[in-house]
Amino acid sequence: MDRLTNFMTGFSLLLILLVLRSVRRAHIRVEYSVSWLSAALVLLAISRSPWALEQIAALTGIADAPLALVFAVGCLFLIVFYRFSIVISDLKDANIALAQRVAILEYRLYEGHGRRQSQAAR
Amino acid sequence: MTPPADAALLVIVPAFNEEQAVGRVVREIQAVWPAIPVLVIDDCSTDGTARVARDAGAAVLSLPHHLGLGGAVQAGYKLAYELGYQYVIRVDGDGQHDPRDIPRLYEALRTSGCQMVIGSRYLDGDENRTSLLRLAGTKFFRLVLRPILGKTVRDPTSGFVGVNRAALEVFSKSFPLEYPEIEALVVLQRRRFDFVEVPCRMRPRLAGKSTITAVKSIYYIVHVLLGVFVNILKFEHRLWKR
Numbered sequence A: 001m002d003r004l005t006n007f008m009t010g011f012s013l014l015l016i017l018l019v020l021r022s023v024r025r026a027h028i029r030v031e032y033s034v035s036w037l038s039a040a041l042v043l044l045a046i047s048r049s050p051w052a053l054e055q056i057a058a059l060t061g062i063a064d065a066p067l068a069l070v071f072a073v074g075c076l077f078l079i080v081f082y083r084f085s086i087v088i089s090d091l092k093d094a095n096i097a098l099a100q101r102v103a104i105l106e107y108r109l110y111e112g113h114g115r116r117q118s119q120a121a122r
Numbered sequence B: 001m002t003p004p005a006d007a008a009l010l011v012i013v014p015a016f017n018e019e020q021a022v023g024r025v026v027r028e029i030q031a032v033w034p035a036i037p038v039l040v041i042d043d044c045s046t047d048g049t050a051r052v053a054r055d056a057g058a059a060v061l062s063l064p065h066h067l068g069l070g071g072a073v074q075a076g077y078k079l080a081y082e083l084g085y086q087y088v089i090r091v092d093g094d095g096q097h098d099p100r101d102i103p104r105l106y107e108a109l110r111t112s113g114c115q116m117v118i119g120s121r122y123l124d125g126d127e128n129r130t131s132l133l134r135l136a137g138t139k140f141f142r143l144v145l146r147p148i149l150g151k152t153v154r155d156p157t158s159g160f161v162g163v164n165r166a167a168l169e170v171f172s173k174s175f176p177l178e179y180p181e182i183e184a185l186v187v188l189q190r191r192r193f194d195f196v197e198v199p200c201r202m203r204p205r206l207a208g209k210s211t212i213t214a215v216k217s218i219y220y221i222v223h224v225l226l227g228v229f230v231n232i233l234k235f236e237h238r239l240w241k242r
C-alpha cells in the first residue's frame, strides 16, 4: 500500500515536472497543460491523503484501497483523453476548412485568372 | 439535348492517385458536351493526377494535403457555389461512371424538382454484375435508410450524383468527410429535400485498385451508421433549440 502511494506520489511529481518543462520549451501550449497539471495535482493529493483514498474506496464500493487509487487514476486520465479528443476534432474541422479555403483561393488566383485570359483571347 | 449555358453546370471529378484513368474520364466528359467545365479535385495525389487532368483540358483544384473523398468533394461544392453554378454533377475519377449518362442526370436535375439526382446502377434490376460484398452492403443500407428517408433508395452508395444550388448551399456548409454518399442523403432529408434516381451504367474501373477491402467494409458500415444517426440527432437538436 505504502509502496503504491509513494510510487503514485513520485509519478505525479514527475508528471508535473515533465509538463512544466514542456510548457517552458513551448512543446505544449499553456491551454493544454492545464488538463495535465490538474490531473497530476489531484493524483498527488489523493496519493498523500489516506482519508481521500478511503473516501474513494467507500464511494466506488471498491474494498481495496490501492485498487481504488488505480481506479481514480484511470478515470482522471479518461477525462483528460476525452478533452483532447474534443480539441483534436475542433482542430481537424478547422484544418479541413482551412485546406479547402487555401485550395479555392489558389484556384481563383491562378486557374480562374488563366481561364479569363483564354476566354478574352477567344 | 442542348448543352447547358455558361455557369449552369459544373462537372466535378474527385481523384486520388488516378493518373491512369482521369485523363480519359475528362476527355469522355468533354466528348459529351465540349464546352462543359470540368473540375478535377486532386486530393494531394502522389502521382501525376493533376498534370494528366490539366493536359486533358480540365481545371484542377489542388488540395494542400489529403482530406479524403468527402472533404475533396465538399471543396468542389464550395468552389462551385462561390462561382455561382446552378448545378454540379460528380463523376468518379476511376472511370466507373459513364459520362454519356450526364445529360440524363442534368435533365432530371432541371425537370424533377428534386435537389439531388442519383445515378443508380440497380434501377433496371441489374444486381448480378456487382461484387457480392457491395451488394450486401447496398441491401443493408437500403433497409436502414428506408424509414429515415421515407422511400427506398436503390443505390445509396453511388457516387454519380448531381445536385442543384439549394443542395449545394447545404453541402458547402455541412458534408461528411470520409464516406459521403449515404450521410449526404440524410443531411438532405433532414432539410426536407428530395432526391430521384436515374438508371445509369457503371463500368469496371479503368485502372488502379478499389479502396474497398473486407476490413474496411466493416469500418465503412460502422462509420456510416454512426454518421447517419449523428446527423439525425444533430438536426433534431437544432430544431429543438429554435
Ligand SMILES: Nc1nc2c(ncn2[C@@H]2O[C@H](COP(=O)(O)OP(=O)(O)OP(=O)(O)O)[C@@H](O)[C@H]2O)c(=O)[nH]1
Residues within 6 Å of the ligand: B013, B014, B015, B016, B017, B018, B041, B042, B043, B067, B068, B069, B070, B072, B073, B091, B092, B093, B094, B095, B096, B159, B205, B209, B210, B211, B212
Ligand atoms: N479526393 C479523394 N478522392 C478519393 C479518395 N479515395 C477515393 N477517391 C476517389 O473517389 C472515387 C471513388 O473511389 P473508389 O475507390 O473507386 O470507390 P468506389 O467507386 O465506391 O468503389 P469501387 O466500386 O471499388 O470502385 C474515385 O474517383 C477515386 O479517385 C480520397 O481519399 N480522396
Ligand SMILES: [Mg+2]
Residues within 6 Å of the ligand: B092, B094, B096, B205
Ligand atoms: Mg470506383
